[in-house]
Amino acid sequence: MSTCKVVIVGAGFGGLRCARELAKTNGVDITIIDRNPYQLFAPLLYQVATGGLPEDDIAYPVRAAIPGARFIRGDVVRIDRPAKSLRLQDGSVHHYDELVLATGSVGTTFGVTGVAENALQMKSIQEARIIRHRLLQTYEEVEVGHLPKEALRVVVVGAGPTGVEVSGAVAELQRRMEDEFPDLAGNSRVTLVEAGPRVLPMFTDKSSARAQQNLEQLGVRVMVNAAVDRMYPTDVHLKSGEVLPAGTIIWAAGVAAPSEWADLGDTDRAHRLKVDEYCQLGDGIWVIGDTSHFAGSDGRPLPQIAPVAMQMGRHVAGQITAQRNGRALTPFVYKDKGQMATIGRRRAVVEMPNGMKLHGTAAWLTWLGLHVFYLAGGRNRVSVVADWMWNYIVWGVGPRRTVID
Amino acid sequence: MSTCKVVIVGAGFGGLRCARELAKTNGVDITIIDRNPYQLFAPLLYQVATGGLPEDDIAYPVRAAIPGARFIRGDVVRIDRPAKSLRLQDGSVHHYDELVLATGSVGTTFGVTGVAENALQMKSIQEARIIRHRLLQTYEEVEVGHLPKEALRVVVVGAGPTGVEVSGAVAELQRRMEDEFPDLAGNSRVTLVEAGPRVLPMFTDKSSARAQQNLEQLGVRVMVNAAVDRMYPTDVHLKSGEVLPAGTIIWAAGVAAPSEWADLGDTDRAHRLKVDEYCQLGDGIWVIGDTSHFAGSDGRPLPQIAPVAMQMGRHVAGQITAQRNGRALTPFVYKDKGQMATIGRRRAVVEMPNGMKLHGTAAWLTWLGLHVFYLAGGRNRVSVVADWMWNYIVWGVGPRRTVID
Numbered sequence: 001m002s003t004c005k006v007v008i009v010g011a012g013f014g015g016l017r018c019a020r021e022l023a024k025t026n027g028v029d030i031t032i033i034d035r036n037p038y039q040l041f042a043p044l045l046y047q048v049a050t051g052g053l054p055e056d057d058i059a060y061p062v063r064a065a066i067p068g069a070r071f072i073r074g075d076v077v078r079i080d081r082p083a084k085s086l087r088l089q090d091g092s093v094h095h096y097d098e099l100v101l102a103t104g105s106v107g108t109t110f111g112v113t114g115v116a117e118n119a120l121q122m123k124s125i126q127e128a129r130i131i132r133h134r135l136l137q138t139y140e141e142v143e144v145g146h147l148p149k150e151a152l153r154v155v156v157v158g159a160g161p162t163g164v165e166v167s168g169a170v171a172e173l174q175r176r177m178e179d180e181f182p183d184l185a186g187n188s189r190v191t192l193v194e195a196g197p198r199v200l201p202m203f204t205d206k207s208s209a210r211a212q213q214n215l216e217q218l219g220v221r222v223m224v225n226a227a228v229d230r231m232y233p234t235d236v237h238l239k240s241g242e243v244l245p246a247g248t249i250i251w252a253a254g255v256a257a258p259s260e261w262a263d264l265g266d267t268d269r270a271h272r273l274k275v276d277e278y279c280q281l282g283d284g285i286w287v288i289g290d291t292s293h294f295a296g297s298d299g300r301p302l303p304q305i306a307p308v309a310m311q312m313g314r315h316v317a318g319q320i321t322a323q324r325n326g327r328a329l330t331p332f333v334y335k336d337k338g339q340m341a342t343i344g345r346r347r348a349v350v351e352m353p354n355g356m357k358l359h360g361t362a363a364w365l366t367w368l369g370l371h372v373f374y375l376a377g378g379r380n381r382v383s384v385v386a387d388w389m390w391n392y393i394v395w396g397v398g399p400r401r402t403v404i405d
Numbered sequence: 406m407s408t409c410k411v412v413i414v415g416a417g418f419g420g421l422r423c424a425r426e427l428a429k430t431n432g433v434d435i436t437i438i439d440r441n442p443y444q445l446f447a448p449l450l451y452q453v454a455t456g457g458l459p460e461d462d463i464a465y466p467v468r469a470a471i472p473g474a475r476f477i478r479g480d481v482v483r484i485d486r487p488a489k490s491l492r493l494q495d496g497s498v499h500h501y502d503e504l505v506l507a508t509g510s511v512g513t514t515f516g517v518t519g520v521a522e523n524a525l526q527m528k529s530i531q532e533a534r535i536i537r538h539r540l541l542q543t544y545e546e547v548e549v550g551h552l553p554k555e556a557l558r559v560v561v562v563g564a565g566p567t568g569v570e571v572s573g574a575v576a577e578l579q580r581r582m583e584d585e586f587p588d589l590a591g592n593s594r595v596t597l598v599e600a601g602p603r604v605l606p607m608f609t610d611k612s613s614a615r616a617q618q619n620l621e622q623l624g625v626r627v628m629v630n631a632a633v634d635r636m637y638p639t640d641v642h643l644k645s646g647e648v649l650p651a652g653t654i655i656w657a658a659g660v661a662a663p664s665e666w667a668d669l670g671d672t673d674r675a676h677r678l679k680v681d682e683y684c685q686l687g688d689g690i691w692v693i694g695d696t697s698h699f700a701g702s703d704g705r706p707l708p709q710i711a712p713v714a715m716q717m718g719r720h721v722a723g724q725i726t727a728q729r730n731g732r733a734l735t736p737f738v739y740k741d742k743g744q745m746a747t748i749g750r751r752r753a754v755v756e757m758p759n760g761m762k763l764h765g766t767a768a769w770l771t772w773l774g775l776h777v778f779y780l781a782g783g784r785n786r787v788s789v790v791a792d793w794m795w796n797y798i799v800w801g802v803g804p805r806r807t808v809i810d
Contacts, residue, residue, distance in 0.1 A: 036809075037545065037807050037808055038807040038808075038809065051461075054459030054460070054461050054462070055459070055809055056456075056459050056806060056807075056809070057459070059807055059809055060807070061585055061806070061807040062807075063585040063586065063807075064584055064585040064586075064587070073545060073549070090549070125809050126809075126810070140442065140478060144478075144495070179469055180466055180468040180469040181468065181469075182469070401461060401466070402442050402443045402461075402464055402465070402466040402467075402468075403442055403443075404441075404443065404460055404461070404464055404530050404531075405531070
C-alpha cells in the first residue's frame, strides 16, 4: 500500500489532535503547516492580555511535538483543488492526498463603524501583548498628565465567555494598579457592553445571572441590551445614544473563519465552510474546528470551541485511516462536554451536559482542572501545566506586572 | 526639625535598599527616580536571554514597593551641585538635601573595533529579549535556508560570571533546539573567549579549572589567552589571527559606570566616581553600587556586584540618619559574602569568604538559595520567588521557548 500524504493546515487544538491520532497509523506521511511555530492556547489569551501569565506559558513549540510529523512554518496562499496541492508564501508547492483545514478563526467587526480602527482584539499573542501594554502604560501616561483620567476606563464589547473573562481580569488588574498609583484610585472602570439581553447567552438564565452578579462584585458595570452603534478613539457610542468614554476598547463580540478559503465551498455568514456529516468538503479536503460549519443535532452549527475542534480532529484522523483500510466512513457526532467561563480568579460558572451546574470556587477549580489537564494534558507538558497553576494560584500575593517597553 | 529631602537616582539593589532603610526614619522625605518602573534583577538576565525565565520574572514593579517613598519615572539629565537640584528630561526640577546616586553600570566595549555594531550586550531586559529572539530565530532562518548553518555558532566574549553563566545556558538551549530541529543537529556551538589565562579570574585556580571543566562537559569550547582584536557581523577576529564564525556574538567583557556623571568628581577608567570612606562625594551627594569607586582593604575598588550595592545602600541610609541626629559618620566596611557563578542548571562554583568552596549540585543549590532568598527576599515576593524556583527546577521537562515575533 502506498504512503498516504496528509497535510494539516493549522497547528491548533484540532490540527494537532488530528496529527497525533494519525501518527499512530502506519503508512501515513504527516505534514503540519502553520504561520507560527507554536500552538496558541487561546482560551487563556485574556490572561496574557491582563498580565496574569507570561506569553510563553500559552505558546507551546509545535516542532517536534508530534513524533513522525513534519512541521513547516509558512502561510498557505493558494489551494489547487484539482491538482491536490497547496502553495506557500515562499513559493513552495506541497502535494497532498488528504488535506485537513484547521485554520481556526479570526476576530470580526461585523461591519460596525470604527471597530477596526479603535478597538483592540484578542486573537493572537501579539494582540494580547498590545492590550496588556495599553492597560499598564495608560497608568503611567495619566500620572504624568499626558492622558486624562478618563483614559483609565475600559470598555469591553461582547459578553460571551471571552468578554466576561477579560472584563473580570481587567477589573482585578485595575484594583492592583490602583495600589501602585494611589493618586489615581477611583478612576479605573470596566464596562461590559452586550447587545443581547444577558451575559453568557449560551448558558442558562440562572448561570447568566450569577455571572453578572460576580462581575458586579468585582466592580464591572454590566450593560445588557446595549448595542454598539459606532466607535471613536476614546468613545463608544451605543445605539441608545449613550456615549461611553474609554482609554481602551476591547472587542470580544465575534469571531469568523478566515475568509480566504470561502471559494472552496459553501460558507455561512461567519465564513465557515459547510461540511458533510464526515467533516469533509470532498476531493480529499476535510475541514475541522472553528473553520468548519457542521450542523449539530439542533440544526445549528457547532460552537467554535476547543472541544469541538479536538473531537473533529480525532474523528477525521479516524476517517482517513478507515478510508485507507477500505472501511466505511462514520458520521461525526459531537459529545457535548459542557461549557464554562471564569469570572476573576476564584469564581466561574460551569454547566455540564447532564444539567449539573457549578458556581463559585468549585466551578473555578473545575475550570482550572479541565483547562490545565484536559486540554494541555495530551502534550504531557508537566512543566508548563505546573507553572501555569502556580502562576495562577499565587497571582494574588504581590504585584507582578509592569511596563517593559 | 525640618524634613530632610532625599532623592535616590536608580531603583536597583543599592537604591532600593537605601530607600527601604530610610523609610524607617521619621522626617525623611524619599523620592526614587528611575527611567524604568521596575527593579531589574540583573544577575538573572542571562536566563531571560536564553529562554529560561519570562522577562516579568526579573522585573519587579517599584512603584508602591516601599511605603512612604515617592517614585518618579524619568531620566536625570543634569545635576546642579551648588543649587542642590536635578533636572529630568521632562524639564521638571527636583530639589534635594541629600542625593544618592545609584545608577548602576552599562556595558562597555573598551574601544574594541566592531563590538558596538556587531555584538549583543546583556544589561537590560530589551537587550536580553534581543539575544533570545536572535538565538531562537536563527534556527528558523537556517532551516529555510535564509542563513548558513554557521549562523548557529555563538561566540561569548569575556569569562567573568556573566560570560560563564550565559555560555552554559546557551549550550543547554542549543541542545534542546536541536531536538526541535533534528536536521540541524551538530551545527550549534558555543565558544567562550577570554583574554586572560583562565575563566572566572576572580576565583581561585581550582574553581576556575572546575568551571572550565563543567563548561566543556556542556559542549562549550573554552579559549583562554584569547584576546579579541575586532569583529564583523559574522566573524570574531582574535589577536592570534584566528577567526571565529558566529551568528550571534555576546559581549560580556566589561561594564562601566554611566559616563554622564563623570564631571561630578574624580573617576576611574570605568567612569566610577571615587568616594570617601563614607561613600560620599561631598555637597550632600552619595554614590553607591556599580557607579561608585570605593577603595577596598587591598586598595582596589570593590567589585560591581549586588551585595556591595546593597551594603552601601544600607550604610548610606544610616549615615543620612546619623547626620540628621547630630551623630558622627561611620566609615563603610564591606563584608565579603563570597562569590558564585552557575554553569548550566545543576552546576555552580561558590567560594565563601572563610575559604570554603562548593562545587556541583551543592554549589548550585547554594547559588539558587542565595539569589532567590537573600537578594529577592527583602521584597517578600513569595510569588515571584516560587515561580522562579519552579521555572528553574522543572526547566528540563519539556521545550518551553519558541519564536514569538
